[in-house]
Amino acid sequence: MKSYIIVAWNMIDPIYYHLSNLTYIYNGKAEKNFLRVKLTRYKGRNVVLSDGTLINKNDTLVKIHLHNAVLLKELGQTKSDFSRGRFIFHAVRKSLPDLVTYIQKHHQADQIKGIIGITSLDKGVNRLGFEVVPIANPFYKWFKWASFLPISILSGTDVSIKKHTGPSYLFMSKDCLISRYKVQ
Numbered sequence: 001m002k003s004y005i006i007v008a009w010n011m012i013d014p015i016y017y018h019l020s021n022l023t024y025i026y027n028g029k030a031e032k033n034f035l036r037v038k039l040t041r042y043k044g045r046n047v048v049l050s051d052g053t054l055i056n057k058n059d060t061l062v063k064i065h066l067h068n069a070v071l072l073k074e075l076g077q078t079k080s081d082f083s084r085g086r087f088i089f090h091a092v093r094k095s096l097p098d099l100v101t102y103i104q105k106h107h108q109a110d111q112i113k114g115i116i117g118i119t120s121l122d123k124g125v126n127r128l129g130f131e132v133v134p135i136a137n138p139f140y141k142w143f144k145w146a147s148f149l150p151i152s153i154l155s156g157t158d159v160s161i162k163k164h165t166g167p168s169y170l171f172m173s174k175d176c177l178i179s180r181y182k183v184q
Helices: 002-020 068-075 081-105 138-155 174-181
Strands: 035-041 060-066 112-119 131-134 168-173
Touching: 035 081, 060 081, 068 081, 081 112, 081 174, 112 174, 168 174
Parallel strands: 060 112
Antiparallel strands: 035 060, 112 168, 131 168
């Protein structure tokens, strides 16, 4: 049943991609990049990152989206949460240098303050350079939790409400991203 849903998801994903104005990051190599991005205006509360970068309402950020349809296909029959987490960690780490190139070549590069994502998988993200910030708006947090529910079910992740703290923002300043992942 799960494989049929993933096939259906892969058929619907191009429509979502088109409607959401996401952009693929191409690296010019055969390696897959698991991120899709778009510019966004930040609408949350002000955040000060550990490097001193202040993210204010309406600042320009690059919003990152994991390409979940491809990730689920790649993960296949992986049963262990640890193995799935490790795969996602390495996939994101390999994708971040291409994100640096994308930002540096973007026509609005000077206005971009950093990157933002929303995830319920926040274990180990600090090792990638991300900072986890709780979503303050309870309605938005619930909406994001509900939207992540199908992904969690398909990936075999435990979706127990008692254990789950809900999704959080992930931030990284542009300077931090470039210093960590710039291709030499």
